Amino acid sequence: MSETGAAGQGGRGGHGQGGDGRGGRRGERQRPAARERSAQHRSSQRPSERARRTDPARLTAYTVMREISQGAYANLALPKLLREKRITGRDAGFATELVYGATRLSGLYDAIAARAADRPVSSIDPRVLDTIRLGAHQLLGMRVPTHAAVDETVALARQVNGAGASGFVNAVMRRISERELAEWVEIVTSGITDPVEALALRTSHPAWVAKALRAALIGHGAATAADVEGALTALLEADNAPAKVSLVARPGLSTLDELVAAGAVPSSTSPVGAVLPEGDPGAIRAVREGRAAVQDEGSQLLALALAAAPLSSDASADERWLDLCAGPGGKAGLLAALAIERRIPFVANEISEHRADLVRQTLSAARAAAADAGSTIEVRHGDGRLIGEADPAAYSRVLIDAPCTGLGALRRRPEARWRRTASDVAALAGLQRELLVSGIDAAAPGGVVGYATCSPHLNETRFVVQDVLKKRDDVEVVDARELFRDASGMPLGGLGDGPYVQLWPHVHGTDAMFFALLRKR
Numbered sequence: 001m002s003e004t005g006a007a008g009q010g011g012r013g014g015h016g017q018g019g020d021g022r023g024g025r026r027g028e029r030q031r032p033a034a035r036e037r038s039a040q041h042r043s044s045q046r047p048s049e050r051a052r053r054t055d056p057a058r059l060t061a062y063t064v065m066r067e068i069s070q071g072a073y074a075n076l077a078l079p080k081l082l083r084e085k086r087i088t089g090r091d092a093g094f095a096t097e098l099v100y101g102a103t104r105l106s107g108l109y110d111a112i113a114a115r116a117a118d119r120p121v122s123s124i125d126p127r128v129l130d131t132i133r134l135g136a137h138q139l140l141g142m143r144v145p146t147h148a149a150v151d152e153t154v155a156l157a158r159q160v161n162g163a164g165a166s167g168f169v170n171a172v173m174r175r176i177s178e179r180e181l182a183e184w185v186e187i188v189t190s191g192i193t194d195p196v197e198a199l200a201l202r203t204s205h206p207a208w209v210a211k212a213l214r215a216a217l218i219g220h221g222a223a224t225a226a227d228v229e230g231a232l233t234a235l236l237e238a239d240n241a242p243a244k245v246s247l248v249a250r251p252g253l254s255t256l257d258e259l260v261a262a263g264a265v266p267s268s269t270s271p272v273g274a275v276l277p278e279g280d281p282g283a284i285r286a287v288r289e290g291r292a293a294v295q296d297e298g299s300q301l302l303a304l305a306l307a308a309a310p311l312s313s314d315a316s317a318d319e320r321w322l323d324l325c326a327g328p329g330g331k332a333g334l335l336a337a338l339a340i341e342r343r344i345p346f347v348a349n350e351i352s353e354h355r356a357d358l359v360r361q362t363l364s365a366a367r368a369a370a371a372d373a374g375s376t377i378e379v380r381h382g383d384g385r386l387i388g389e390a391d392p393a394a395y396s397r398v399l400i401d402a403p404c405t406g407l408g409a410l411r412r413r414p415e416a417r418w419r420r421t422a423s424d425v426a427a428l429a430g431l432q433r434e435l436l437v438s439g440i441d442a443a444a445p446g447g448v449v450g451y452a453t454c455s456p457h458l459n460e461t462r463f464v465v466q467d468v469l470k471k472r473d474d475v476e477v478v479d480a481r482e483l484f485r486d487a488s489g490m491p492l493g494g495l496g497d498g499p500y501v502q503l504w505p506h507v508h509g510t511d512a513m514f515f516a517l518l519r520k521r
């Protein structure tokens with residue numbers, strides 16, 4: 001499901017109409033003075049005089065926020081609950097925007113709530129804090145009129161947090177509603193002297209993430225120390241914008257025409273991609289049948305680049321491809337389709353049994369097509385670190401899409417920025433290096449190896465490749481930029497100084513994927 005457009009999807013009820021305030025346009029928002037009067041009027045009513053229950057969309061959003069606080073993923077928990085509660089259409093969009101926005105921006109909203117409540121958020125019951133985050137997002141990040149945002153949040157608090165808490169929520173909401181977002185940002189960042197830390201709070205990122213992304217922009221050649229602040233601002237803001245729903249037409253299994261006929265628009269970024277402006281991708285037959293899929297265009301470009309990379313003249317043939325860590329199978333799906341077209345056997349390996357099953361599901365249409373074409377697609381469940389030794393020099397193309405922090409895909413995972421810690425980067429370092437070593441060992445002479453991450457963090461990207469290469473003389477780096485072409489076949493710009501490729505949400509509209517191309521001697 002798309003996470004777009006919640007409040008912007010059309011008017012349903014508005015100020016003065018007794019509605020719940022969803023769907024008003026930005027221009028219809030009350031001005032601060034009117035908002036203040038309205039909030040004061042409301043706050044003079046006892047919470048018990050107001051609506052006792054909120055609507056199913058807000059209640060669902062709250063329930064998912066609680067699940068996220070217990071470790072759930074928004075992109076899994078929310079669609080499941082929406083289905084269970086039979087919430088669809090505009091209401092589903094509203095709930096989605098509430099969960100995604102309130103979760104992404106919780107760092108900023110917590111700082112604002114602490115000021116409004118005049119106490120640290122650590123002293124607020126986490127269940128009440130989730131209610132306040134949802135209310136703050138309606139007031140400061142959506143187009144919900146003040147009275148509706150306050151009333152509905154207080155009603156939600158009464159329903160899920162209790163009557164006592166609803167009085168507190170009412171007071172905090174009223175204080176928050178007294179100022180516009182820009183004023184609050186000014187207030188909460190005013191004491192911060194480090195400009196990156198201030199920007200991090202303004203855009204609701206942990207400071208360590210903002211600092212790592214700043215270093216990555218410079219380290220990958222996307223900015224200089226002199227102009228990095230503008231690029232960093234654009235990148236962090238892009239992390240807060242809902243990602244569009246991108247589709248891939250797996251070659252030989254589906255076509256762009258088929259996706260366009262189902263309502264998608266051809267991508268300008270990927271030659272096999274399309275963008276679905278609205279609607280459920282699961283309703284598209286080609287997607288349901290595994291001939292097409294939801295896939296970031298950056299991931300598409302990366303798989304296409306690996307498939308297009310020239311082998312050296314030492315290569316005996318382009319005879320066998322390997323995806324070393326394939327789960328859940330997005331890139332394997334595209335690579336497998338390309339391998340079938342060339343009648344090349346394809347192996348997808350994954351260490352987690354559950355994720356190996358997901359790869360099997362993802363590749364089911366490709367496996368059927370391979371059988372028809374007399375080609376093979378094999379899904380293995382095992383440790384990729386062992387394949388280099390078990391299967392040395394056996395593959396002409398190897399993809400290592402390494403487990404990483406996912407700092408390049410924060411716009412898709414609203415909770416990820418708050419879950420990750422700087423120590424995760426170090427914890428993954430050894431595994432990333434071992435997988436790359438194994439992948440190189442598995443590559444045949446003259447074959448190519450692609451090392452990829454959906455993180456631009458320098459410690460997960462360049463430094464991994466450079467470290468591994470220091471210890472080997474049987475592999476060389478190839479400039480990968482030439483292989484990244486847009487939908488019209490033109491070289492993609494903004495990829496950095498080479499030889500590696502770094503994509504960026506604020507430049508390419510893709511996740512911040514990293515790709516290094518190596519060739520085995």
Ligand SMILES: C[S@@+](CC[C@H](N)C(=O)[O-])C[C@H]1O[C@@H](n2cnc3c(N)ncnc32)[C@H](O)[C@@H]1O
Nearest residue numbers: 325326327328329330331351383384401402403
């Ligand atoms: C970034 S994801 C791969 C995404 C995938 N290429 C796609 O496009 O859908 C990394 C995967 O590596 C798997 N993994 C982690 N350690 C591994 C290992 N030692 N061997 C093989 N796979 C591993 C993880 O379970 C995860 O599914």
